[in-house]
Amino acid sequence: MNVADSELVAGILSDAGYKKAESIDSADIIIFNSCTVRQHAEDRVLGRITAEATRKEQNTNILIGLIGCVAQRKGEELLNEIKSLDFVVGTDQYRHLPEIISSCMNSKEHLFADVQNNIENYENIYPVRNKGVNAFVTIMRGCNNFCSYCIVPYVRGRERSRDHKEILFEIEQAGNDGFKDITLLGQNVNSYNDGKYTFPELLKETARVSSIERLRFVTSHPKDISDEVIKVMAAEPKLCEHLHLPMQSGSDRILEKMNRKYTPQKYLNIIHKLRNAMPNIAITTDVMVGFPGETEDDFIQTYNLMKEIRFDYAFMFKYSPREGTAAAEYPDQIQEEIRLARLQKLIDQQERITYEKYQEQIGRRVQVYVEKTSKKSDKELSGRTRDNKIAVFPSDSKLIGTFVDIEIVDATSWTLKGKQIQHT
Ligand code: SF4
Incomplete structure (x- = not known):
């Protein structure tokens, strides 16, 4: 999502006459796009900004700005915390970047814009994409799910879907520009609905855009993925045989505490449906260990479900409390050593499975x-x-x-x- 947003911001700034610098050393304006989904990501970006302060000491004309979810979450307080920052702009305010940058240049003021409007969809802006052959196309922004551990709904606002005509136009253009492998993006793509098209309808239509060859989408929520989506995936030749479907936990009790609104059995049923419809489909996932209240038995259920499903790949994390979310307030937080030990056990198992899955490909x-x-x-x-x-x-x-x-x-x-x- 942040790669796509960086390309969107590059589109906004290029329309305003700015050019992308060849490297950070030749840049007059340095913009950091930030992620706050885990504390580690937030610490890293703030560390990077602090490390760039010497550039400003050497050249007082350089501007440094922060955009993205950390900017949205912390807003003005960052300007006091990090003196080298000139501007802080939240996720719904990127259209104002050209004015904010020119005000900073002219007045040397430090500015912030973090008003969340829950409607901004950045229509009519064509992103300046990084070189390559794959392109991301955002189809919706925000999330209504409020999983109890997740900061996203607070920093990205409520769900809103882009107009399907805009999406189809952008995909056609990207295909004509040489990006033949397209990934549709959104926090929860399955609930896409622009008033005319639902997600399976959009999927069918985008899979028929003549200028592209491959289509993917991310991220799907297990509670929302429908039989219709699976049917379209199996039927449309341009839709690739890969699905990323976050499982998070294999324990019914923990999934309920996470407010995920599905059970391990329901998740398993979806996997069976996908594999029945597309025997060669690769399935990847996100899994979290050490969620507040997770017992050894809950963890073993996660471990066993992953063993049963045999994902092609898994992104595995230990729980990271995010201030402002429900789970951060739960009293039964798990000790760091336990979280780490569980994570390592899961990684060891998944590495074996991934290796075996890759070996199975030999001869294909x-x-x-x-x-x-x-x-x-x-x-x-x-x-x-x-x-x-x-x-x-x-x-x-x-x-x-x-x-x-x-x-x-x-x-x-x-x-x-x-x-x-x-x-x-
Ligand atoms: S579905 Fe849950 S985990 Fe995903 S962005 Fe929304 S709140 Fe966060």
Whole structure:
């Protein structure tokens, strides 16, 4: 979401006449886009800003700004906390960045704008995308779910869906600009509804945009993913065989305390439906350990459910209390050592499963969308399979941006290795 928002901000600033600097050393304005979903992310961005203070000492004309969820959450207080900051702009106020920047330049004032309006959808702004072959297209903003651990609804506001016509136009354009693999984005894409289209309807329509080749979407909420979405995924050839579906916990009791509104059994049923409809689908997830009140038995239920499902990959976290959320006030917080030990146990299991899943790919023939030369060797290319795995194979850089069929000949836990299939 933040990558997409950074590209959106680049679009707003480029319309106002600004140009992206080649590097931080040549920039006159440095803007940090921030995430507050975990304390670690927040600490890192504030540390980075403090570390850049010396640039301002050397050149007093440089402006430093903070945007994103930390800016939204902390607002004006950051200007007092970090003296090198010139402006702080929250998630609904990016349209005002050009005026804010020019005021800071002219008056040397320190400014903030953090009013949340719950309607801003940034229509009619075309993002300036980073170089590459994959593009993110935001279809909705905000969230109404209030999972008890999550700060997002407080900093991103209520759900609002972009007009489907704008979305289709943006996807068509991105495809024409060479981005053939599109990911639809939103905090909870399944509840998309612009008054005319529901999510499965939008999905069907976007999967038929002629200028693109692949379509994905993130993030889905297990309580909202419908049979209709699964049907569209299975039927539309451009929709890729990959779904990211956050599980969070395998304990009924903990899911209820998290306010997730599904049970482990319901989650498992969705997995079965997905695999019945698309036998080769890759499923990835987010899981949290050490949520307040999580007992050893709750944790074992999570561990066992992950063992049963065998995700292709999982993002695993220990619970991080976020001030202002319901769970941060729960009295039964779990000790750090226990959280860490549970997290390590889960990671060890998932690493084994991911390795096995990648080994199972050996011998398969898959299509790769080539993104770049591989980091390890300029004689190898790297790209993504339809089920979102990184694959490398020896070939020539002129294939970057094209679709290539390969046969998988080897695999590590992170990467598939292949050889190009020569079509006769
Ligand atoms: S669905 Fe829950 S976890 Fe996801 S953004 Fe909304 S409140 Fe946060």
